[in-house]
Amino acid sequence: MSLQRWAITVVGGGVVGLATAGALREAGFDVGLIEQGPPPVADPQDLRMYAIAPGAARGLPADALDDAAHQPFTEMQVWHAGRDGALRFTAAEARVPQLGWIAPESVLRAALWRALPADRCWSGVTVTDLTDHDDGLSLWLDDGRVVRSQLVIACDGARSPLRERAGIAVHAWDYAASGLVADIRAEQPHTQTCWQRFLPDAVIALLPRQGGAYSLVWSSPEAESLAALDDAAFSAALTDTFDGELGPLKVCSPRRLFPLTAQHAEAYFSGRTVLVGDAAHSVHPLAGQGVNLGLGDALELTRVLSEARDAGRDWTRPRVLARYQRARRAANAEMIALTDAMSRGFAPTVPGLSDVLDQGLRWMNQLPPVKRLLIRHAMGL
Ligand SMILES: Cc1cc2nc3c(=O)[nH]c(=O)nc-3n(C[C@H](O)[C@H](O)[C@H](O)COP(=O)(O)OP(=O)(O)OC[C@H]3O[C@@H](n4cnc5c(N)ncnc54)[C@H](O)[C@@H]3O)c2cc1C
Numbered sequence: 001m002s003l004q005r006w007a008i009t010v011v012g013g014g015v016v017g018l019a020t021a022g023a024l025r026e027a028g029f030d031v032g033l034i035e036q037g038p039p040p041v042a043d044p045q046d047l048r049m050y051a052i053a054p055g056a057a058r059g060l061p062a063d064a065l066d067d068a069a070h071q072p073f074t075e076m077q078v079w080h081a082g083r084d085g086a087l088r089f090t091a092a093e094a095r096v097p098q099l100g101w102i103a104p105e106s107v108l109r110a111a112l113w114r115a116l117p118a119d120r121c122w123s124g125v126t127v128t129d130l131t132d133h134d135d136g137l138s139l140w141l142d143d144g145r146v147v148r149s150q151l152v153i154a155c156d157g158a159r160s161p162l163r164e165r166a167g168i169a170v171h172a173w174d175y176a177a178s179g180l181v182a183d184i185r186a187e188q189p190h191t192q193t194c195w196q197r198f199l200p201d202a203v204i205a206l207l208p209r210q211g212g213a214y215s216l217v218w219s220s221p222e223a224e225s226l227a228a229l230d231d232a233a234f235s236a237a238l239t240d241t242f243d244g245e246l247g248p249l250k251v252c253s254p255r256r257l258f259p260l261t262a263q264h265a266e267a268y269f270s271g272r273t274v275l276v277g278d279a280a281h282s283v284h285p286l287a288g289q290g291v292n293l294g295l296g297d298a299l300e301l302t303r304v305l306s307e308a309r310d311a312g313r314d315w316t317r318p319r320v321l322a323r324y325q326r327a328r329r330a331a332n333a334e335m336i337a338l339t340d341a342m343s344r345g346f347a348p349t350v351p352g353l354s355d356v357l358d359q360g361l362r363w364m365n366q367l368p369p370v371k372r373l374l375i376r377h378a379m380g381l
Pocket residue numbers: 011012013014015016017034035036037049050051052125126127128155156157158161179180181217258259260276277278279282285287288289290291292293294
């Protein structure tokens with residue numbers, strides 16, 4: 001049996017796990033990371049795209065968004081089908097160079113992986129068990145290795161085996177809908193604008209990507225039947241549902257489906273296991289906030305642990321971890337509630353709410369100071 005000692009082990013090499021390991025290492029902690037999949041390979045054509053907000057980008061290394069594959073966006077158009085409510089905001093109004101970036105997941109993960117020392121990023125190994133000791137935890141890996149750490153950070157995704165092992169319950173629900181993602185071409189290349197259309201039972205987002213195409217996220221209870229259409233019928237359905245706003249739209253990639261669920265862990269730590277990212281919370285993708293919330297967790301956890309260490313305190317104590325939990329659980333609960341209300345608010349099953357939201361969009365569009373506040377909040381600034 002080979003034994004490795006790291007003060008902190010991050011389990012899970014998604015964007016959030018890699019960013020957490022990077023931030024803790026930057027702060028001077030002795031960190032290692034374990035990922036069950038292979039090392040990420042950058043694919044600029046990746047269908048999985050994230051909208052990264054400037055506030056959350058602070059949780060990434062300074063050059064992580066420099067890659068030419070990441071598309072900055074400078075404008076957002078949000079509107080409500082069949083009604084007048086519409087909201088348009090620009091980077092100029094918010095007095096920032098861009099509202100955010102549309103980033104291919106694999107390109108981001110590959111850059112974050114490269115930024116960590118190779119001997120501290122183990123791929124192709126799964127954590128199969130954890131055992132407690134007075135001064136730490138042992139992680140048992142499926143290749144026979146064992147890692148001993150003072151703190152384990154579970155970034156192992158929404159189904160988090162480590163969360164389950166730690167006995168942390170979640171409040172979970174699903175939307176009886178899926179998110180369909182694909183690449184789309186319009187007649188004109190995009191103008192660095194994100195488009196989002198709310199329908200009674202669906203949300204369509206078209207996000208600009210490098211090369212002029214759009215990345216589509218179509219959240220709908222009909223997503224599975226839409227995925228089964230041939231390309232021509234799918235393109236026609238999309239053009240029609242998007243109300244011809246961008247002219248004829250054509251699908252130019254395979255289509256992928258993701259079930260839409262939301263959940264929130266009842267606690268963000270138990271003993272020496274701490275939850276970060278989707279292991280702690282997952283949200284409806286309509287606001288593109290999943291990774292952004294996880295990056296916010298990474299920043300806050302790093303801040304709290306560093307502060308305790310620098311003050312000469314034991315940074316693994318429950319009192320320290322509770323500080324992280326207090327700050328992030330409240331912030332994440334707010335975003336979960338907001339996206340949940342938006343996903344239901346435009347549906348006709350909630351009498352009156354649809355009109356209120358419609359009126360709200362119109363109202364905000366006419367009040368520049370309110371709009372500026374809203375934009376800066378959405379950007380995490
Ligand atoms: C349709 C759709 C669109 C979305 N769009 C956006 C968007 O525009 N912007 C945004 O911010 N978010 C978006 N999200 C949300 C986003 O995908 C998630 O919030 C994000 O992937 C969470 O990152 P994570 O690193 O916490 O978890 P994950 O990405 O799930 O990573 C978990 C990692 O842990 C590893 N792992 C699991 N178990 C083990 C184990 N036992 N041992 C070792 N490794 C393990 C897995 O292999 C994986 O690499 C979207 C989600 C959906 C469904």
